[in-house]
Amino acid sequence: MTSVTELFEISSQQKFIDFSMAVLEGKLDFPANVKFKDWPKIELNIKGKRYHSSLPTSVMEGFVQFQNDVYLAFALIKYGVADLRKLSATEKQDLELIFEIKEGSTDSNSTIDNWANKALESLGNIMSSMDSRDKAAVLITLVLGAAGYFAFDSYQSNQTEQVKVQKDVEQARLKVESEKVTAEIQKLSIAALQDANQQIHKVTVTALQQKITEEASEETLTRIKTASAQFNAGHRAIVRSAQDAEQITIGEAVLNKEAIKAVAKQPRPVRDRQPLTVECIIQGMKRHKDYMTFNVNCAAGEFPLRVATNIEGARSEIDELFESLRTGSSIKLKLNANYVNQKIEKAQFVEIVKEPIAKL
Structure with a gap:
């Protein structure tokens, strides 16, 4: 395994993919100092009658929701819960995205190298206890998730493929030039360019996703899967905010009218809060x-349980929770559970349920 002791700089998509795969395959230790420069980028383009060099209020709301979901995704990665209260004012400031709107359409591009560097710095203490593969899995989710590389794969359609050809041509050109056969690029058909693009980008990004599931620990996988879903929720919010658009491009995903409608119809996460009494095993604190x-x-799933320590009389119940943790014995609890899509995301402790003593 190769070690990198000096600064390791990532300045392109392909260098990031190559680096990530090398770490996941065990060929390279995750460097102590990783820095991004001039990459990654968040690319958002909305075309339609209302989107010519303008940003309607509805789309502004979509961008705000996207930012909120970026915060939540980061909280999931760092703290294991989608709770904005976990983020400090400094973290929120560092994770705030800034977009530039170009003329001709609502075309917003943002180079987020500084964002990625600050996010990586903030994760330092969390990642210090991880092995190299888990560190790579977290970084892949953070960077590619925010930039939209994993968004809307199922909504690519033949009607929007022509728009992607320009990117295909450029990526094919880079590959061909590196092999010193530039003249051949003129002979490539659109189909061949698409195949080249799949080899250069799609296959490698897909391979990264697959490699993560094979190499990352279960604990890390749980965090990054929920974080990835949160990033995608933010991208869906942008699509919902521009449902009358003719075409929306987010990262590598190009959505036509039909795909926009399909994405917009996807339900928002259903959030609910209900009391729950359940037998639990305590696994950590x-x-x-x-x-x-x-x-x-417990039977309802695995989740973090928050127990206040500044409430009168809490000490005795906390002692019982510690005893259950120490012995591995089950304990019956009354909770207020926060559900997302009928799954408990987190819960607040109410009290320990005492079983009645049988009368003699």
Whole structure:
């Protein structure tokens, strides 16, 4: 395995893919100092009658929701929960995205190298305890998820393929020039260019996704899957905000009218809060200033349980929770559970349920 002790700079999509695959395959240790320069980029383009060099209010709302989902995705990666309260004011400032609107359409491009560097720096303590493969899995999800490389793969259509040919040509040109047969590019058909693009980009990005599932730990996979879904929710919010558009491009995904309607129809996450009484196994604990977080496992799933420590009388119940953690014995709890799409995301502790003592 090769080690990189000095600064490792990533300045292009292909260098990032090559680097990530080398780490996932165990050929390269994750460097101590990774920096992005002039890459990655978030590319958003909306074409339609209302989107000629303008940004309607509805789309502004979509961008705001996208930013909110970026915050939530980062919180999931760093803290394991989609809770904005986890992020400090500094983190929110560092993770704020800035877009530039070009003339001709609502065409917004943003180079987010500084964003990626600050996000990576903020994850330092979390990633320090991970092995190289888990670090790579987190970085791939963070960078490609935010930039939209994983968004809307199922909505690519033949009607929008012509728009992608320009990108195909450029990527094929780079590959051909590197092999010193530039003249051959003129002979390539559109189909051949698409095949070249698949070899250069689609296949490698897909391979990264597959390699992550093979090499990352279960704990890391759980975090990055939910974070990836959160990033995609933000991209869907932008599409919903521009449902009358003729075409929307986000990263590598090109959506025509039919695809825009299909994405917009996807339901928003259903959030709910309900009381729950359930038998649980406590698997871990983390201390905070005014509360503790216990990791619990029960018939309803696995989720973090928040227990306030600044409430009168809480000490005795916390002692019982610790005893359950120490012995591995089950304990019956009354909770207020926060559901997302009928799955518990997190819960707040109410009380321990005492079983009645049988009368003699």
